[in-house]
Amino acid sequence: MRGVGVPHPRLPLPSPGGEDDPAEFLTWLGEAIPMVAHLGIREMRRDGARLTWELALTPSLNDKGTGFGGALAAQTTLLGWCWTTLWLRRHGLSRDVVVAEATQRFLAPVTGDYRLECLPEDEAGPERLNTRLADKGRGRIALVQRLWCGDTLCLEARGDYAVLPAT
Template sequence: MRDIGVPHPRLPLPPQGGEDDPGEFLAWLGEAIPLVRQLGIREMRREGDRLGWELALTPNLNDKGTGFGGSLAAQTTLLGWCWATLWLRRRGLARDVVVAEATQRFLAPVTGDYCLECLPEAEEGPERLAARLDEKGRGRIALVQRLWCGETLCLEARGDYAVLAERA
């Protein structure tokens, strides 16, 4: 068990220009953020600027037998954090990312296993973030997350993620 206020060790960066192994990253994430082990994440995948998870509903059930809103909101926030963290890691940067603002709109009940996807709100968002990091050493990016249960869009979320200046 970790002590409160003590950061978890960072995962070593992938080889120059390389990608993180999704299984290794999720295993590290489960150690760094213990709640992750309870979220039912089955698989992580990247397609271009889109990061997605496949999730099991069972660990996220509410009293009505559908998806618990608090759990789903946590998942959208965490997936955005993962998107920003992995984006930085592909560029050889080990930096702290925090969520600055997040909103969710619940559109339909989640009634089965589901997928969650995250992508930049604006197509030019990653380029703007890269420029801001080069210029100021820190920056922000707006990301959107969508939760799909089959063909049904059940949740739309948006978050602003801040990349903090390098630790001294």
């Protein structure tokens, strides 16, 4: 077991122009962040700028039998971190990412298995991040996460993710 303050080894970057295998990335993520094994993530997929997780509700149940807000908020934050990390990796960069700010707005109870989606708040966000990284060696991107239970939007979240300078 890894100790406090000991970083987990980074996943090797995909081949130039390649992408991460979603199952391999999720396996690594579960090793790097132990709570991931308890989130109920069944699938991860990317469609253009959108990163989506399919999740089982059972691991995140609250005392009322619906989704526990704290677990759902953690999932939105982690999905944004994954979006940023995977975007960097597709661009051949292995960098540290941290959440700088996160907010959630709960709209309806989560009453069954659900889908969590993440995409840039602004379509030009990824290009601005790319420019900032090239010019300053660090950058930031605003992402939006939405949690859908069937056709019902249950949660909207927003986060700013900072890409730290290379060490």
